[in-house]
Amino acid sequence: MAIHDTSSVVGATAAYGSEALAVGTVVKLARALWIVPLALAFSLLHQSHERAKTPPFILAFVAACLHSLFPHPNPLWTALAGIARQALTVTLFLIGAGLSRPLLQRVGFAPLTLGISLWLLAGTLSLAAVRLG
Template sequence: MKTHLAKIYFFGVIALALAGLLSSPVALGLGFIFTLFFKHPFLQQSQKSINVLLKVAVVGLGFGMAIVETLQTSISSFGLTLFCVFLTVSFGLVLSRYLHLDKSLGHLITSGTSICGGSAIAAISPIIKADTKTITMALGVVFFLNALALILFPFFGHLLGLNQHQFGLWCAVAIHDTSSVVGAALNYGEEALHIATTVKLSRTLWIIPMSVVSMFLFKNSRQKIKFPFFILLFITAILINSSHILPEVITTTFVGISKHLLVVTLFLVGTTMSVSDLKTTGWKPMVFAATLWGFVSIISLFYILNFSV
C-alpha cells in the first residue's frame, strides 16, 4: 500500500512540475519530504535521470539566448570566475589541512564548491582514486548545501536589493550545482536566468584545469580528462536561436519546456537526498563545506558589488 502511495506522490509531483504549477524551492522541498515518508521506488532511475534531464534543460534554455549577449557575458565575467575559483581552491586546500580532513574528501568538496558541485566531484574522483564512501560523503554535503542555496540566495538577493544582472552573477559563481544555480535564478527574472546559465557553464569548463591540478596533487597522470560536451550543444542552441532558423513560437516552447524540466530535476534531486547519509558524514566535512561555501559567497558578492559592471 505504501509503495503505491509513494508512486502516486512521485508521479503526481512530476505532473505538477511539468504543468508549471510548482516553483523550484517547492519542488525540492516536496522531494525531500518524499524521502522522509517513503522508500524511493525508483532511486537508481532518478539518480541517472537527474544528469540527463539537467543537460537537456540547459541546452533547451539556449534557444532563448542570443550569441552576442552570451559572449559578452562570458568575457566580462571571466575575471570574477577566475577570482572566485582561485581563492576558493586555495582556501580549501589550507582549511582542509587545518581541520585534518581526509585529503581526498577535502579535495572533492573543494572541487565541487569552486567549480560545479556533483559534476566536478564525478569528474575529479577517478583522477584522485577516491573510494565510494568518500565520493558519497562529498556528494551528500554538496547536495545539502545546494538545497539551502536554492532558498537562501533569492532571499538575500531581494534583501540586499541585487538587480537581475548582479544576482545572476552571484548564483553562477557561488552556488555549487547547475540545477540549483538555474533554480535560484529561475524565479528572479529572465535576465538573471540567462546570466546565471551562461556564466555557470563557463565556470563548468574549469573542470579541465582542475583535473590537471588534481593529477599533480595526487600524482596520477594516467587518468583521462573528461570534457563536458553538452556545453557544445548549449552553444549550438544559442547559434540556432540567434540565426532565427526556427520560428519564435518553437524556440519559446523549447525554453518553456526546459524550465519545467528543471523543476522536475530539482524534485528528483530532493528525492535522492538521504538524511542518514548526512548523519554518517560527521561534523568536520559539513563545517568544512559550509565554511568554504560561505567564503566564496561573501567574496563573490563583494566583487560583484564593487567591481562588476
C-alpha cells in the first residue's frame, strides 16, 4: 500500500514470487479503481461539466474482475493473459527507461534500433563470457 506507482508494485512483489505478484497487483489496481468514483464525486461537488477521463487499464482491470467472478477455461482469456503479461513487461521497460511515444517520435527510429542492437550484442557477449568461464 505504501508504493504509489503500479510498475513499482509489480517489480517489488515479483521478487517474492508469483502469488505475491498476483496479490500485490490486484490490491494496487483495486486501489487505483477508486480514481473513477472519486473523480466523478469531485466533478459533481465542483459542478464541473468536463468529462472525467478513465484510463484504459482501469477498464481492462474491471473486465478481468468480471471474468474472475465467472471463471471458466477459455483459450481466448489464456491468450489475452499472455499478451497482457508481455505488454506489461514492455510498458515497465519503457517507464524505467524514461521513454514515451512523443520522445520516441521526436528522436526517431535509428537511435532506438542502435540502442537495441547494442543491448543485444552486450547481452550476448556477456552471456557467452559467463558460460565459457
